[in-house]
Amino acid sequence: MKTKFRLANLHVYQKVILIFILLIVPLLLINLRMNTTGAAFIKKEYTNSINSNVKFYSRQLNDQIAFIRNLQLQFLNESDLQKLSFIGKRLEGYEQFQLVNRVRERLLLIQNSSEFLVNSGVYVKSLEKTFSVRAGIKDLPNAEYEAIASYRESEQAQPVYSKSGRLYFIASSNNGRIVSYMEISKPKLEETLRRFVESYEDSGAALTNDDFTTTIAVKMDKDIFSQMQKHVAGTVATPPDDPTRTDTLRLGNHKYLITSSDIQMLGMTIFTYINQNEVLGPIRTFNFWYIILSTVSVGVLVVFSFSVNVMIHRPLKRLIQAFKILETDNLNISIRPQGDIEFGYLYRSFDRMVDKLRGSIQENYEQKIALQHSELKQLQSQINPHFLYNSFFNIYMISRSGDAENAATLAQRLGSYYQFITRSGSDEVTLDLEYRHAVDYCDIQGIRFSNRITIEAAKLPEVCKPLLVPRLLIQPVVENAFEHAFEDGMRRGNVTVQVEYEEDRLCISVEDDGDTLTDEALELLHERLADVSASQEKTGLFNVCRRIRLKFGQRSGIFVSRSALGGLKADMIIHFNEMGD
16 A cells, blocks of 8 residues: 655655755756856957947957057148158259258158057159158169059059059158158067957958958968958848947858957958867866856855844944045034944944034134134225325325326325225135236325335236235235335335236246345244244234235245345245145
């Protein structure tokens, strides 16, 4: 009597074996599927890699040839070459010699510009000569001219002309009175082709024209190349928007991957073939061992990976992501710990660090902004009322004397001067407005002391007029020259303002010929300006120097020295390509 098969009736050993089989069979099937999918993926990636490699080198070669071709066309329009073509025979010996030398120098320069050129030359009909880097100056007939003549007789439309195993680029102008020819290096082309196939044994590459009459080949098997010709002849032409194409060709027991790419500037096509077994063969060898290894390691890997992912990877990843967000200057982040985990201390420390950093940055930023505003307001409040009173008195006296033109000019400059000082709004102005304000001050002083002080102010370069600078930078430096150089009020004097701007560096120099500045005072002033942040002085040159360095960095500022006129020279230097904090 037959007994029914029941799982409950099986022994424990049998149950374990059965369960193990039920668990391992799906894994084996999945691993097998993964292996076949991986092989297909590798084949696809391998094909894409070869395709990309051919496309990259063909594009490089096309760019190099295009570069050579452009140089050749530019050379045909050279003024020296055109002059030599039209009036070369009528020139005297030395002048003709100079033109020929310049043309040869240009040919040498063209040849040295590309490693694909082995010779560059030109035929000038008016002189019945050829000039080339390799052969020099030759009278007709010669071998190079024979290549040119045969090309003109062939009337071919191909960009590249092959003659006696050599490749030429030939172009003419002036109805054939000038013919430029450049020889392309075959060894260099072979070197380029060798890059495609140097890593594989059963492979080859060829560069050929459409009718396969001109061919440069590397490791190319004749039988395979013949089959490739037949295969290409029976396929659809490559679309113009995709000059690279990949196809397969089966010969006997071997399957070859064929890649072709058009070199438009050469009018030729690169063909490569590689035996697919060289890449996919080793994959089949590893199939068996791959299944065994995956079967043994999947269980261990899953358990270990899961535990590590939960206990270490996820918390650490969360902390790293927080640091990356912090690197973007985003301080609005918090990773408060959930529960009492091992990473809780790090999380809490990170949050405390962000809170302290946020507070420090805010406090420092507000202090610097307040310092900038207070120093600007302080400089604006330093307006000397006596300057205003004296200016009005000067206007009154000039008007009484009948000099209406100077009175009007002084009034206009004074109005512009005080309008700029008392104007509210942005703390920054264009350099044009700032310099014009300083010039207005110079004009006012020039009119007030026209009998004693001579002022020369250079014109501001156009390129630096729209640059933004803090307000009231230049006028205090100019005012310092008037106040300290001519403080006795009796002597005659000169004040010059020079401007230089080059490579984002502005230098405004203010010089006077005052005689009261001693060497000791100059040295003390230089030291205080060098460490202006430690100086308690908030007016004049120190105020300007501090604001410049705060805005444009430590290389900018006010630098003093002895003027060639005998007084003080103050150089206000600003590097616009550098910014302060």
